[in-house]
Amino acid sequence: MKLTVLSTSLDPDSRSAWLCDLAAAQLRRTGHEVTHLDLRAQPLPPFDNVQGPGGCYDHPHAARYHQAIRGADGVFLGVPVYNWGLGSGVKALVELTGSSDEARGLHGAWFDRPVTFLVSGGLDHGYLSHGAFAFGLMVDFRCVVNPDFVYATGAHWTAPGIPNEWLAARLERTVARGVDLAGRLRGRPYRSVWEL
Numbered sequence: 294m295k296l297t298v299l300s301t302s303l304d305p306d307s308r309s310a311w312l313c314d315l316a317a318a319q320l321r322r323t324g325h326e327v328t329h330l331d332l333r334a335q336p337l338p339p340f341d342n343v344q345g346p347g348g349c350y351d352h353p354h355a356a357r358y359h360q361a362i363r364g365a366d367g368v369f370l371g372v373p374v375y376n377w378g379l380g381s382g383v384k385a386l387v388e389l390t391g392s393s394d395e396a397r398g399l400h401g402a403w404f405d406r407p408v409t410f411l412v413s414g415g416l417d418h419g420y421l422s423h424g425a426f427a428f429g430l431m432v433d434f435r436c437v438v439n440p441d442f443v444y445a446t447g448a449h450w451t452a453p454g455i456p457n458e459w460l461a462a463r464l465e466r467t468v469a470r471g472v473d474l475a476g477r478l479r480g481r482p483y484r485s486v487w488e489l
Contacts, residue, residue, distance in 0.1 A: 294475055296320050297365035299358075300331040301382035302373040302413070307333070309413035311454045312443055312464060313371035316411060319468045320369075328361045332382045340388035349389055359390045363402035367409065367475025369468070374414035374422040383426070391434060403434035404485045407478050409471030410442040411464070420444045435485040437478060441470040 298320070300313040310331060317329040335354045344350060362368055373380040390402040408430055412423050423442070430436040449460040456464060 294366040294472070294479065295326045295328070295364060296367050296369065296472070296475065297361045298327060298329045298369045298371070299361070299383075299386065300329075300333070300371040301386055302371065302380055303333055303336075303382050304373065305333070306453070307371075307373060307413070308445065308447065308450065309371040309373045309411060311450070311456075312411040312413060312445065313369065314454065315456065315464055316369050316371075316468050319465060320472070323472070325472070328365070330358060330361055332386065337382075337385055337389055340385055340392070342392060355389055358386060359402045362390050362406065363400075365406060366479050367407040367471055368403075369409045369411060369471060371411040372413070372423060372426075374412060374419045377419065377422050379423055379426050387430070401434060401487070403430060403436055405435050405437070405478075405481065405483075407437045407439065407471070407475045409439040409467060409474070411467070412442060412444045414444060414446055417446060437474065439467070439471050439474050441467045443467050 298313050298317045300310040302309045317327050320327045335357065337354055338349045338352045341349050349355060372383045392401060410423050410427065414422060427438045431438055443464050445460050449457050451457050
């Protein structure tokens with residue numbers, strides 16, 4: 294299958310980016326075609342919805358992200374938690390790739406995508422901080438959000454990029470179930486559109 298892994302943290306030492314690296318490696322080992330994008334290496338502009346020269350859609354990375362999401366059988370979304378919500382990178386990403394620019398033939402890329410969250414937070418009690426964002430993807434874009442997700446804090450790493458035993462097992466299971474969900478939903482005959 295074609296699977297996309299998106300790392301949305303801008304932190305140079307991002308733990309959610311480590312989760313994305315590990316998930317992408319697992320997906321490749323199991324024979325999937327993986328597109329792995331990182332906002333630190335391929336940044337996006339703030340969303341301004343300007344559909345002319347100089348607007349956000351003209352940014353050289355905008356089409357790349359749009360295609361990576363729209364063409365995926367499933368998306369794995371690495372996100373950091375700040376102040377009980379998700380970091381600004383993922384919001385800017387969804388604003389740009391979820392909107393439509395009819396002049397360029399773009400339509401919201403997220404419609405009907407299966408999405409698996411890979412979440413990094415500072416404290417254990419931020420476990421459900423991605424919930425409101427996930428609900429927005431479901432309502433706006435009819436995404437199917439995987440109920441299995443990873444939530445990891447700094448305590449779950451034995452060294453930079455090296456998960457402890459619990460996190461390694463949780464991540465492996467979550468990625469496998471994300472693949473299973475994407476496979477079961479692949480080839481659906483319908484395509485959702487804006488309804489409200």
